[in-house]
Amino acid sequence: MSSAKKHDRLAISTPTEGAAGQTGSWRVFRPVVDKEKCNGCGLCAMYCPDGAIDDDLVVDLRFCKGCGICANECPKKAIAMVREER
Ligand code: SF4
Ligand code: SF4
Numbered sequence: 873m874s875s876a877k878k879h880d881r882l883a884i885s886t887p888t889e890g891a892a893g894q895t896g897s898w899r900v901f902r903p904v905v906d907k908e909k910c911n912g913c914g915l916c917a918m919y920c921p922d923g924a925i926d927d928d929l930v931v932d933l934r935f936c937k938g939c940g941i942c943a944n945e946c947p948k949k950a951i952a953m954v955r956e957e958r
Contacts, residue, residue, distance in 0.1 A: 899938035901953040903931055909950035916942035916951060 892955075910929070917925035920942050924935040931942075943951035 875930050894934050895937055899933075899936065899956055901938040901940065901955055902933060902936060903938070903940070903942050903951045904954050905929065905931070906950045906952065909948045910946075910949055911950075913947065915947065919945045 884946065905916075912929065917927070917929060920936075921939065922935050922937055924932045924937075925942065926932065940952070940953045940958075943949075943953050
């Protein structure tokens, strides 16, 4: 893992209220991180368009839209997109 400070690897945007704010109940899939596979590289947090992954690599599901970009970009394939229970 690089020696970059935690905040150096985060997206510039941060979650906020507004038109694209909290997700509500429409998300179909949620990301689930396999901590055994994760190497802490932070790419998922950098690519998340909603800034929903914090500097401890925890997904804030209030803002996550379930787009799957984080899972797609993860070099360790450590993120599974799991269908939401209804
Ligand atoms: S991109 Fe994958 S390996 Fe890197 S921090 Fe995120 S979950 Fe872990
Ligand atoms: S599924 Fe999309 S919105 Fe949710 S944490 Fe991953 S990249 Fe961000």
